Amino acid sequence: MATVRMIEYAEASAEVRSVYDDIMAVRKTDWINNFWKVLANHPPTLRRTWESIKEVMAPGTLDPLTKQMIYIAVSATNACEYCVRSHTFAARAKGMSEAMLGELMAVVGMANETNALANLYQVEVDERFMAAGATPPKPAARRRRPAGARAQRRPARNTGRRSR
Amino acid sequence: MATVRMIEYAEASAEVRSVYDDIMAVRKTDWINNFWKVLANHPPTLRRTWESIKEVMAPGTLDPLTKQMIYIAVSATNACEYCVRSHTFAARAKGMSEAMLGELMAVVGMANETNALANLYQVEVDERFMAAGATPPKPAARRRRPAGARAQRRPARNTGRRSR
Amino acid sequence: MATVRMIEYAEASAEVRSVYDDIMAVRKTDWINNFWKVLANHPPTLRRTWESIKEVMAPGTLDPLTKQMIYIAVSATNACEYCVRSHTFAARAKGMSEAMLGELMAVVGMANETNALANLYQVEVDERFMAAGATPPKPAARRRRPAGARAQRRPARNTGRRSR
Amino acid sequence: MATVRMIEYAEASAEVRSVYDDIMAVRKTDWINNFWKVLANHPPTLRRTWESIKEVMAPGTLDPLTKQMIYIAVSATNACEYCVRSHTFAARAKGMSEAMLGELMAVVGMANETNALANLYQVEVDERFMAAGATPPKPAARRRRPAGARAQRRPARNTGRRSR
Amino acid sequence: MATVRMIEYAEASAEVRSVYDDIMAVRKTDWINNFWKVLANHPPTLRRTWESIKEVMAPGTLDPLTKQMIYIAVSATNACEYCVRSHTFAARAKGMSEAMLGELMAVVGMANETNALANLYQVEVDERFMAAGATPPKPAARRRRPAGARAQRRPARNTGRRSR
Amino acid sequence: MATVRMIEYAEASAEVRSVYDDIMAVRKTDWINNFWKVLANHPPTLRRTWESIKEVMAPGTLDPLTKQMIYIAVSATNACEYCVRSHTFAARAKGMSEAMLGELMAVVGMANETNALANLYQVEVDERFMAAGATPPKPAARRRRPAGARAQRRPARNTGRRSR
Secondary structure, three states: OOOOOOOOOOOOOOHHHHHHHHHHOOOOOOOOHHHHHHHHHOOOOOOOEEEEEEHHHHOOOHHHHHHHHHHHHHHHOOOHHHHHHHHHHHHHOOOOOHHHHHHHHHHHHHHHHHHHHHHHOOOOHHHHHHHHHOOOOHHHHHOOOOOHHHHHHHHHHHHHHHHH | OOOOOOOOHHHHOOHHHHHHHHHHHHOOOOOOOOHHHOOOOOOHHHHHHHHHHHOOOOOOOOOOOHHHHHHHHHHOOOOOOOHHHHHHHHHHHHOOOOOHHHHHHHHHHHHHHHHHHHHHHHOOOOOOHHHHHOOOHHHHHHHOOOOOHHHOOOHHHHHHHHHO | OOOOOOOHHHHHHHHHHHHHHHHHHHHOOOOHHHHHHOOOOOHHHHHHHHHHHHOOOOOOOOOOHHHHHHHHHHHHOOOOOOHHHHHHHHHOOOOOOOHHHHHHHHHHHHHHHHHHHHHHOOOOOOHHHHHHHHHHOOOOOOHHOHHHHHHHHHHHHHHHOOOO | OOOOOOOOHOOOOHHHHHHHHHHHHHHHOOOOOOHHHHHHOOHHHHHHHHHHHHOOOOOOOOOHHHHHHHHHHHHOOOOOOOOHHHHHHHHHHHHHHHHHHHHHHHHHHHHHHHHHHHHHHHHOHHHHHHHHHOOOOOOHHHOOOOHHHHHOOOOHHHHHHHOO | OOOOOOOOOHHHHHHHHHHHHHHHHOOOOOOOOHHHHHHOHHHHHHHHHHHHHHOOOOOOOOOHHHHHHHHEEEEHOOOOOOHHHHHHHHHHHOOOHHHHHHHHHHHHHHHHHHHHHHHHHHHOHHHHHHHHHHOOOOOHHHHHOOOHHHHHOHHHHHHHHHHO | OOOOOOOOHHHEEEEEEEHHHHHHHHHOOOOOHHHHHOOOOOOOHHHHHHHHHHHHOOOOOOOHHHHHHHHHHHHHHOOHHHHHHHHHHHHHOOOOHHHHHHHHHHHHHHHHHHHHHHHHHOOOHHHHHHHHOOOOOOOOHOOOOOOOHHHHHOHHHHOOOOOO
């Protein structure tokens, strides 16, 4: 049971109903899951969150299934049962097979393990990984920058390398 | 600087060198990044971690780029700078565009937001999301189960629904 | 250095500039901090995130300073250096004294400690805390519910209680 | 059910009863919640934790309700169900309205989202946010410091800028 | 650089100096590390935190080195650089060898990995693990409980089994 | 209920049965807990995870009970109920007393508290804690390094120090 009551469609305000209607229309369903019924206790958050989810989870350079699997990865890392279950449900609806879920789980497990190893030993970032950040999508734009500007963007923790 | 020294190839034991050699062979590079040089302080963990990463990150039902993006998602959620930078570097090497990174970031951000919303309001899991867990990859296997077994697999938090 | 380049106003697209202009207008400043220059690599996320922050951090039933302190509390818990520093800066600008920061720190520390204690011992939620969730903002609405509906909303983990 | 048994008042030692008595006296109630009954398995931690909570949550430059809301923010971020429910209960008892809870939720959600965005892109901290740390509560004390001392307090990642 | 200034002994109040003096006396050193100099901005938290650390980290049924290693495990999981470095320093001072640090790292890594696996698949807790919670330190005390009381302590998610 | 079905021995493949057989042989039991029955949905992860756990949790320079307590510390910090309960069960089986669990809880609580304090104030790492990382297990190996190499390993954040 949530710490707030769930707002059912029948008792919802016009503002809340309009969001519910859009959720059902976009998802081609006649059903609203608990997450939205709970957010409806704060209509501005209900609207903003739905508009954001609708935009972010839409097809783009990443397909919707990949986005759902990324959602599961974050939710498992944050120990959010509701999110793990609802997005596992959504990913399956979009075609995630048990084998894909198994591989997703394996990657999420390894990532959490090596995150801890890197933090425990406080591994210093390799110079070429830092340099990756400087890779400009627009080389032309970068050439316009003065040397001073480039210097600013060089991580201090690597200033020692000049001594080579 | 890590909390342990980095083991360079030149000073590494035969056991460590064999792992370094495999890393360079699999990655087709002549370079070992700091993460491995630090794990080399505990050779069994160096070997085990590399063998696991090699198996988990290999192409499967999920492609290597998707796996790298999932790795970034978890690492950002865990605030692991080393892991975020090294896997962003790896994902770009596998073809991740700035647009794909942008969409990945957007999904990771939304997931972290809604995880917090679900946890703050303690949203109860919808019955049909729980049911999803019961979806058997092998329907036949399930039919073999007695009613008692099914009852066991029904979440207690939903027992109240019988009163409907 | 970020893993992507920062988009300066001079090189920004019209879409990005319009967000930068709104940030400067709302904040009454002529300065854009790095967070936005980095998000500008993905204009839809820049726009959506700014619109959300503008709405969420505006004065409401909670004052802007309280909201900034809540932001610091979450950011410290998530070990996000950028967020801790930028929101500590913002909270001070809104009048947070060193004494207030000290008390905020003390509460955040205690919360993280007792969260761990509750999780380590897996403390069962008291029935009356669960009942709190049922407290209806609209008592009338609740009286309309049948006994069966109430039963649904009673946590299963408490059904065993003989005390009722 | 907790991983340890709950110590009821009737079976508690004199040391534990004295803490229970103080909890009930300070809270003006005749009821002890499960968290304390579980901590009672380790009396020194029961006593120390209660003394700390009593001191930290008392009225100060921040009012008790604000402190409870900060507690909820941290607990939701850490996915601690017990803590979210018990402090939501406490915050309501201190006057938190549903609207306030809704705004709290919105801020906690945004903070978790932008924490992830900042970590994923590894946004570099703006120089003026770092400088904020140097803002002395006692300007006099600071003027006493030699230039060398100030230099020490400037973050290394920024020293490179001006000096080049 | 911290977000607050560090309070040096020379400029500290009598209240702060008395804590600094106790830290140096207990640790048999003439040095105060930055953590305390920063907490000194809020004297009550400085005092309370030091008194707690002194009590919690003292020898008990767990030796001080084991406690330091547990501290490192938590700090790495929370990505707290300061805590990882200061407690690794302390653990080494208490005799932690590189081999022990290596094994500690391996366990912390595995724990973070399997935590994620359990959360991603939402593994249901085995009945006998729940039952472990009921194991009474004082069997006599338990025998006094009626059957009804025992039933209460059986997790609801399992009560359905036998009763059906 | 997990999001995937549990694979019982009777219906398991030969590959899965061989892992189950090894788990029962190593643990001297005839019982497989749910974690493994769920991982069995992805046999490579089942095998790899079991082989890793068997290696990591075996007696070494740290005894098995200490390793189980470290596991509990991480699991409580990550809010993983399954892991907290299963490893508390395992630690008790290896002789953890209620007093030891109480001290473990106290340390885990303090670590989570001070992690938050250090992150909230962004305490700068003391130079001597950074230096600890440089402490070479093999002093001889270190002497072979040129001055340039040492300079590289000095954290940039300290290069500003005039005090040297």
